[in-house]
Amino acid sequence: GAVVSQHPSWVICKSGTSVKIECRSLDFQATTMFWYRQFPKQSLMLMATSNEGSKATYEQGVEKDKFLINHASLTLSTLTVTSAHPEDSSFYICSARGWDKRGTQETQYFGPGTRLLVL
């Protein structure tokens, strides 16, 4: 249980185009999902917190108009990188908050990540 998927797993696009990344909780409902970005050999940096049915909360320094987040259902959040540029090339990882196996604690379950390369 508690599986999170991401699609696509990798994408290559031209500069100026927009790219949408999906994050799905496959076997549980997640009212809260998180989007992270990871540069090579660096740590995960939280970009935004996505709440079902409401606007996302962005971290300081993250452009809202650049990284559009939509959390339309309890199992799906999307991240759209608008007008992508080469500096947006990175590894994007989502996580979904859900209950652990014993149902005693909430924890974050991570997706496998999406590698974006902007040419």
Place this chain on the structure above:
Amino acid sequence: AQRVTQPEKLLSVFKGAPVELKCNYSYSGSPELFWYVQYSRQRLQLLLRHISRESIKGFTADLNKGETSFHLKKPFAQEEDSAMYYCALSKSYNTDKLIFGTGTRLQVFP
């Protein structure tokens, strides 16, 4: 500001040797601390959290508020422990935003 520091980028040991991956944090409140692990070609997964006080795969970690540390330890390393380990902090117990350290790669040689 909250910060998580993992001073070692790489830790190499031989099988059977003890392992300690260091993690220090800065936060004025009462944080929740986690260790996440990422095996080769796999996704990030939770290894353990301090409030559970569990031993997972032989690993333990004790929160030392005086030293603001949450070091990960295992008495006898195994080859399958080779992975990337991230220490993370949350400001509350409902796993709100996670702040990650830069990670330590553990290599266990046969």
